[in-house]
Amino acid sequence: MLPKIYDTQPAIVELEAGDHWWCSCGLSGHQPMCDGEHTGTGMRSKKFTLTERKTVSLCNCKHTRTPPFCDGSHVSLPTARTEV
Incomplete structure (x- = not known):
């Protein structure tokens, strides 16, 4: 079933100016x-x-309502991990 949850934490990445393509399906390597x-x-x-x-926070759970950026949706997923 897609999208596949890649991770329940966002990816914090520094990106250059220009066009970028965010994975919405969770299958990208x-x-x-x-x-x-x-x-x-x-x-x-x-x-x-x-x-x-x-530096941006990109969604890794693939359930954000503001793609490609993380909106915290991962905290409500059944597989969400709790940070200690």
């Missing part, structure tokens, strides 16, 4: 970015553009 593994699933990657180099 290059998380949190798309590598085309969604082909044939009916799902698509999410293009987003940064105007400057920036």
